[in-house]
Amino acid sequence: MKEAKTFYYRFDKINAWFVFNAALLITMLYVSIKCYCLLFWWQTQVLWGVTVFSWLVWSYKYLLPQRLAVVDDKTITIDHCRPLAWKDIKNAEEKIVRCGFRRLRIIVLHPKKGINYRYNFLQRHNGDFTPFSIPLYEIVSPEDAAELTEIIAEKVKLTRLPQA
Incomplete structure (x- = not known):
């Protein structure tokens, strides 16, 4: 890339x-x-x-287009947060989380221990959505969700949900 x-x-x-x-x-x-x-x-x-x-x-x-993520060879930037280096991510997993009465599919990036990263307000106060969550439900096009999942799988170890 x-x-x-x-x-x-x-x-x-x-x-x-x-x-x-x-x-x-x-x-x-x-x-x-x-x-x-x-x-x-x-x-x-x-x-x-x-x-x-x-x-x-x-x-x-x-x-106006609202940015979900910017991905390059060295970093991933989620929303308008600071870039997170791929080398600072331990692994990623697909999860189903609850938001109200809905069950939503997301990808959670798990950072390594001890990284120096300043969290913004939403990253500190978020419920089921961890600070490094990427939504894969209907607010992202299916093509973008699939492409983003593949890019993350190439960069870090991704644990996928079992297919139904």
Whole structure:
């Protein structure tokens, strides 16, 4: 692998948040056109601010690519964390973890003891997802999940789940 390979999350763009934003926008436009005097009320201005902010956040998450991992010959970078060197990883394993009522498949990278790595907030407080977890469920395309799994298997010892 000569250059770094970047993998991205894949989110469905039409979802409950989009429907909520669309309904809120249509309602606000209808009210503003039908009774434009309401635009001078601070409550209406706050609702317009909430509407615009919600659309901006939705656009950031769903229209801009969100990085899952960057892999090169020497390191792997998960999300926006610091790069983790392949030589600092003892092994990797596929696991099924629970998130709410769902069972999700992930790859967990187990670092060697004694490495000097500064964890960010999410890596310190994460529940079943260890600091070095890579999701393999529906927020990653099946092709990217398979390719990422193969790259990790080439670089470190990977314990796979038994196939059903």
